[in-house]
Amino acid sequence: MAPIRTRFAPSPTGFLHLGNVRTALFAWLAARSTGGSFVLRIEDTDQGRYVPESEAAILETLQWLELTWDEGPEVGGPQGPYIQSLRLDLYAEHARRLVESGAAYWCTCAPERLTEMRLEQQRLHQPPRYDRRCLSRQDQVAAERESGMPAVLRLRMPAGTTEWDDVIHGLIRYDNADIDDQVLLKSDGFPTYHLAVVVDDHLMGISHVIRSDEWIPSTPKHLAIYAALGWEAPRFCHAPNVLDESRQKLSKRRGARTVLEYAELGYLPEALINAMALLGWSSGTEQEVFSREELIAAFSLERVQSSPAVFDAHRLDSLNGLHIRRMDGEALVAALEFHLPETSIETRRRLVPLLRERMITLRDAVALAEPLLGPAPWDPDVVFPPRKVDPETTGALLDVAVAEVEARGLDDLEAMRLRLTELLESRGVKARDGFRVLYIAILGHPSGLPVFDAMAFIGVEKSAERLRMARQELDRRRSSPPAG
RNA sequence: GCCCGCAUCGUCUAGCGGUCAGGACCUCACCCUUUCAAGGUGGCAACCGGGGUUCGACUCCCCGUGCGGGUACCA
CATH class of the missing domain: 1.10.10.350 (Arc Repressor Mutant, subunit A)
Structure with missing residues (x-):
């Protein structure tokens, strides 16, 4: 298998949950299992949604899981910087090339007009897309921009059809007539995801774009940009979404826990990784419990499922217990320190043999060890003498x-x-x-x-x-x- | 509305034209046992529907249906 060079490109708009990280895990595994490389890139092109703490939280999450990146924030690399807001000149340069070749054009239409237009299209049962009003009046648009009117740069989606062989889904085909002239540069001068992702993935030499299913509809736009720039497109691997119990895409908004919360609740990184790997991937054998190394050895993108998976908390619990039981003794002693901060290492060494088989999460140690570490007040509901004992x-x-x-x-x-x-x-x-x-x-x-x-x-x-x-x-x- | 994706036990999945449709989680029963666990054994439980193709479809094709996703100057 040729080395895969891939990346994880989160936007700092919030913390990472299992859905996000599962995709990152697949990308990381694809790289590690082929002796390739894994790049981390922060996609902060939306100033409005930027959440300052989230960037640090993203790094912390990945570090805690030991999903190490070869290039990216903190470690640097030859294609840096790895934060999009620091690469604005690159996007501007490529936007200029697109304008010069006629693959993109400026548009000064007001948002209200666009909204109205889409409503009308919906009413007429037509696909929603920009009507190219500005394309036919570029001289006026130039004058308007000159006079300070806000403008966006749009991709001129070519006619025809677009198709690609998705590593996970196989052939996917679109009629370009259904695809909108995507905004590439916003009126604030920042690129949209669509421009930035193509420029960066190409410049950074990404061979496999591994991202989640919701990006499928915008892939034709990306392909059009690659073509307009004369670049060879990478392979696309659209991994199925991770759903919650109500079968909706996992999201913070809907109460999905962040990975760091799982850490505090006493879940092991290895267990979380094992559980995430099983959401949409299987080895084809009957092995279900995997260490990180076993996962790297067994993983392949070809065996990733194309259907969405519902996250099962019971499965995680089961796996966490299993990993606790197979964990090295000293490692467990160390891991317990966070949950039993008042205990000495010696105390924890004596505790581990008693607790090990009884924990689902490391946090369970707190209640389990309580009567050994302090006074043991009786449970108020306790029946005493117990039933069946006179x-x-x-x-x-x-x-x-x-x-x-x-x-x-x-x-x-x-x-x-x-x-x-x-x-x-x-x-x-x-x-x-x-x-x-x-x-x-x-x-x-x-x-x-x-x-x-x-x-x-x-x-x-x-x-x-x-x-x-x-x-x-x-x-x-x-x-x-x-x-x- | 328009476009795309998906469809095997409750959940995660194996299956890649011929299987008693396998495993794991959950759950139930039993065994072990100083409790609780852990461990062991066993049980319950699935191919969305309709057409094709084929000697033969869970498997291939089409149509429905259902679910999900996209439809932004968010990613």
Whole structure:
């Protein structure tokens, strides 16, 4: 496979969500899997929608996911700058070439006129497109521009048809008569996406334009610009959109979470990448869990689906749990620091074996470890004594446990376990029911981390203390049963 | 309205003319078990409709239908 040189070109109008980044991931994988290169470019040609913090957030998102770029902001490169607002002269130069060759023309039509025109076209069941009024009066338009009237530069869409062989969709064909004379330069002098993307992709030597499906309708415009400039067009790969549960394109506006929010919620970058890769791509084997390296080895654009995919949060959860379980121990200890900031590295090392199998997200560690790191107040809803365990057995169990801990400490918890099991059986109480007493006493809740491990963690003193407290609570509840 | 894309279990998907239509998530049951998990086993569950083409269509073609996207001096 020839090396693919591709790019991700977000606009700094907001934060990145799974939909955006899934496309970036495909581009990154295409580059990495072919030994090619990946370029990051910021498309900030819309001054009105610019959100200052978003640019930094985009870089942070990609860095967190380790979707490394070979050229772009911060790292530079031979085709820089990689921020479009810094490349205005380049667009102006190419716009001039387009005007000179007759591929573009100036237009001074007022927005109101354009709106009215489109309404009329819609009423007449016609395709919406500029009626080229200004094309036939270029001398007047020149004079108007001279006198300071605002103007835009339009692409003169040639007649005929446009088609291309999309890597993901196959042949797509358009009748040029359905395509508008796109604005290339806005009246503020900034280029539109359409001009800038073509100029930059060509100058930056992009071999594969990987972007999402919503760009399909504007590809003929881009192809026309390539042709007008005498350039060879890159391959186009239109990746299907990622949809939310209501089958709409994922968007911040509709409540899509940003990738950075997933990070805070305790999702692993590897899991997010795995989940995103599976949205629209499959290996063709039955492997579903992939490390970053495995993904690079298995990926190919040809196996990208052409139909949109609904994002499934359950799938992400499942994958996140799986990745946590297969994660290197020390890496997990380190990753947990963010969620358990008060803990020492040693504490986290002791915690990891207990937590690992029980976490869906890293954040789950907080609730899971709570009774080990601090006091363990009882869950207000806890039933005590637990169902199926009579008060006498509960008391006996607690008494034995206290005595064991006080006499022998926690060195032989297996012996204590056997002792307690024996006691429960002799009283006709199933171990699974009876041990709930211990869980409540130690953890404040009838379920959670393995209770003997928990006792070992908190130590002799606290274990004995919590057991005695439970014993007292039992007496208290027996003398004054809770109302209701 | 005009243009384009898409169509297999609830969801993500495998399939590339002949399969008991496979896997994963979700869900249910069971096993394991000191709880909860994890793990294991098994169950439920799908080819949008109608025409063709073909000895034979989930698979190819056409038409519907549905869903999505575009239709901006936003990207």
